[in-house]
Amino acid sequence: MxxxxxxxxxxxxxxxxxxxxxxxxxxxxxxxxxxxxxxxxxxxxxxxxxxxxxxxxxxxxxxxxxxxxGKNFQEQPGTRKVWSPPRDTTIKINFDAALDTERNRIGLGIIARNSLGKVIACLIEKVQGCLDPTIAECMAAEKAIYLGEKLNLKHVWIEGDSMEAIKMCQDTDVDMSIFGPRMKVLKKQMKAFDQYKISHIGRDGNQVAHILARYALHTTSQIIWLENFRKFITNMTREEAIICIESNELVF
Known part of the structure; x- marks a missing residue:
């Protein structure tokens, strides 16, 4: 036109x-x-x-x-499929990783929201190197914890859609993998919060973090937003807040 x-x-x-x-x-x-x-x-x-x-x-x-x-993702039985707000003073931080094997890089996307569904902060970062998907998700979990530390949070709920990465973060046994030393540090950092929780969510409940991870692939450096969030972020989080209100999970 x-x-x-x-x-x-x-x-x-x-x-x-x-x-x-x-x-x-x-x-x-x-x-x-x-x-x-x-x-x-x-x-x-x-x-x-x-x-x-x-x-x-x-x-x-x-x-x-x-x-x-979309609504066609295959989720495991019992997996929650929609985002839900945290309670009281807890901040929920969702994370995801996106792989671009052709360009040998990964994107990390992190979003933090409060009990009203309001966005507190977002972080995106591109990392050069083609990694195992689970390791990439663990790196995203690292950034989620990093963001929580940067915001000086006391009560956090870390959530991602990679069951393997969540299990690695929850496992109390010694990790003998190549990523083991970093997982040890990650678990220690989580314990620094007054209260913390880490859990799995289906892809439909992790949409914003997923889009942020894809967006990160096209950036040149780490970006942290504390305000003036991109329009697609506010639109998606508003939609999820409406769903929570309709299901009586979010009350103003």
């Missing part, structure tokens, strides 16, 4: 969004966001991506977002 000279950019964008199907409107919005991010990257001296790379990024980002929102 071309932009007529007689209308403003703002009206043109609104016109496109109002007259497009949902998927096309979402792709259009993500493309604009990607172009704006590319503009900021170049102003800061970044190398920059080609227009086709920006298009591919926007398409892949939308596909990942839609996949995370």
């Amino acid at each position: 071309t932009k007529p000279n007689s209308i403003s950019v703002e009206n043109w964008i609104c016109n496109v969004l109002e007259n497009s199907q949902n998927v096309k409107a979402e792709l259009f919005a993500i493309s604009l966001w990607s172009i704006w991010g590319e503009r900021n990257n170049r102003l800061k001296g970044g190398k920059g991506r080609s227009p086709i790379d920006i298009c591919i990024f926007a398409i892949n980002f939308l596909e990942e977002y839609e996949a995370a929102r």
